[in-house]
Amino acid sequence: MEPPLLYGIRKTNREQSELCTKRNFPTSITVALANYMRDSGIPANLVTYKDRRIDISAISIEEVYQCNDVPNEELLFLFDAVSPYTDYASGLRQSDLVVVSPSSQRPLQIMSSVVPDASTIALNPSKTGPEMTLRTSDLEHCAISIARSFEDDMEELESLTDLDGITPDWNDWDEMSAIVPDIITALNIIESECRRQKPILMQAIWRTEGQGIIMSESAMDLFVWSDFALTRLFLDGSVRFGLDKPSRPIRCILKMFRIIKEIAVYRTTDCSKIQEIMGYGISNAKELMVNGKLTNRVMACPRLEKPIIFRNELEKLVPRGFEDMVLPERKLDISMYYSICLNKNRLKLFVRIVRVPSIEQLPF
Numbered sequence: 001m002e003p004p005l006l007y008g009i010r011k012t013n014r015e016q017s018e019l020c021t022k023r024n025f026p027t028s029i030t031v032a033l034a035n036y037m038r039d040s041g042i043p044a045n046l047v048t049y050k051d052r053r054i055d056i057s058a059i060s061i062e063e064v065y066q067c068n069d070v071p072n073e074e075l076l077f078l079f080d081a082v083s084p085y086t087d088y089a090s091g092l093r094q095s096d097l098v099v100v101s102p103s104s105q106r107p108l109q110i111m112s113s114v115v116p117d118a119s120t121i122a123l124n125p126s127k128t129g130p131e132m133t134l135r136t137s138d139l140e141h142c143a144i145s146i147a148r149s150f151e152d153d154m155e156e157l158e159s160l161t162d163l164d165g166i167t168p169d170w171n172d173w174d175e176m177s178a179i180v181p182d183i184i185t186a187l188n189i190i191e192s193e194c195r196r197q198k199p200i201l202m203q204a205i206w207r208t209e210g211q212g213i214i215m216s217e218s219a220m221d222l223f224v225w226s227d228f229a230l231t232r233l234f235l236d237g238s239v240r241f242g243l244d245k246p247s248r249p250i251r252c253i254l255k256m257f258r259i260i261k262e263i264a265v266y267r268t269t270d271c272s273k274i275q276e277i278m279g280y281g282i283s284n285a286k287e288l289m290v291n292g293k294l295t296n297r298v299m300a301c302p303r304l305e306k307p308i309i310f311r312n313e314l315e316k317l318v319p320r321g322f323e324d325m326v327l328p329e330r331k332l333d334i335s336m337y338y339s340i341c342l343n344k345n346r347l348k349l350f351v352r353i354v355r356v357p358s359i360e361q362l363p364f
Helices: 025-039 061-065 136-148 154-160 173-178 180-193 227-240 248-266 271-277 292-299 311-316 332-344 346-354
Strands: 044-050 053-059 076-081 095-101 104-115 132-134 199-208 215-226 288-290
Touching: 025 061, 025 076, 025 095, 025 104, 025 199, 025 215, 044 227, 044 292, 053 061, 053 292, 061 104, 061 199, 095 136, 104 132, 104 136, 132 227, 136 199, 136 227, 136 248, 154 180, 154 248, 173 180, 180 227, 180 248, 199 227, 215 227, 215 311, 227 248, 227 288, 227 292, 248 271, 248 288
Parallel strands: 044 215, 104 199
Antiparallel strands: 044 053, 076 095, 095 104, 132 288, 199 215
8 A cells, every 4th residue: 555645745765654653753744734834825833032032923834944936845855864054063963854945955853742731731721831842953953053143254153152261161060150140141142133043943733632632623733943032941941040050951051052152163063072071960861841831931822722723634634544554552551541531431531532511411
C-alpha cells in the first residue's frame, strides 16, 4: 500500500513512511499544519519582542519559510538537517527543519505542545497555556540567529557585549554569577537596539477537552516565535532565581551570551565546547522548562484559547490510512488507566468523550 502523504510535503529527505513514525510525527505534522494553513490563506501567530514587551501579531507562512511564491510541493523540506548557521559555529546541533527554496534556506526549530498543561488544567480556558521545553539546539540556533542580525555591523555587537574589558572564566560559577546582572543588561540592550528579529521556532499547539486525549472542536493552531521572543522565556523569568547556586534560566543566559559574544569577537564559536564546560552541575538533558501559567502570560490571545483549525479539518492534513500507521503504543499504564475508568466511571467517561452535556441527556 502506498504510504500516506502529509499535507504539502512532497520533496523531503525522509521517506513518507518515516514521517509518520512516533519519533518524527510531531515535527512532520507541524510542517503539514503550516502547509495547510498557507494554502488556506491562514496566517500563523507571530510572537515577537517589541517595545520591551511580548507582542502577538500575524505572519504569513511564506514569510516564515522565506519562500516567496514557491508552492509547498516545490519546496524541499530537510528534517534533522545541517544548519546554514554552521558558517558561524562548529559543533552546532542539527536544525529540526531547513526549508529550501530556489533563493533561500530557512532553518527552523520545531515544537509541539498540548493545551492545557498540568498546571493550568483547572483554570479558565483564557488562562491556560502549554508547557514548553527548550532544548540545547533551540538555544544555540536562537543565539546564532541574534548574532547574525548584526552581520553587517559586528563591531557594534562586539561593543555591546564588552563587559568593561572583563575576560570571564566561563567554567567558574562563582565568577560568572557575579557578572550575571551585567550580562542580562547587555542582552536586553542588544534586543532593544536591534529590530531585525527573525522567525526561529514553529510551535504547533493542540487543545484537548480537559486532561483527556480527545481534541477540542477548535483543535490546532500554529505559533511562530522570533529569536528575540524566545529568549524572554528565560531572560524575563531570571529575576525569580537567586545567584547563590546555578539554575537553568541563568545557565541559558550565560550560554547564549557567550555564543553571541564569541561570534562578535571571533566571527565563530564552538557550541560543543560550550555545552561541555558550562554545565555548572545541572543535567544537560534540557535547557529550560516553563509551565502553562508562564507561557500564558506571553502567548495569551484568542487563538490560544480557541485554535483556528477545527477538528473536522484534521483529516485534510493526512489522507486515509494514516490512522493505521500511528497506532498508539499499548503501554501498561495507559491500558490500566482506561480500563479502570471504563469499569468505575463508564457513563462519565462516555459523556466526556462524546461531549454530551450531562448524563441525563444520554439516550439510554
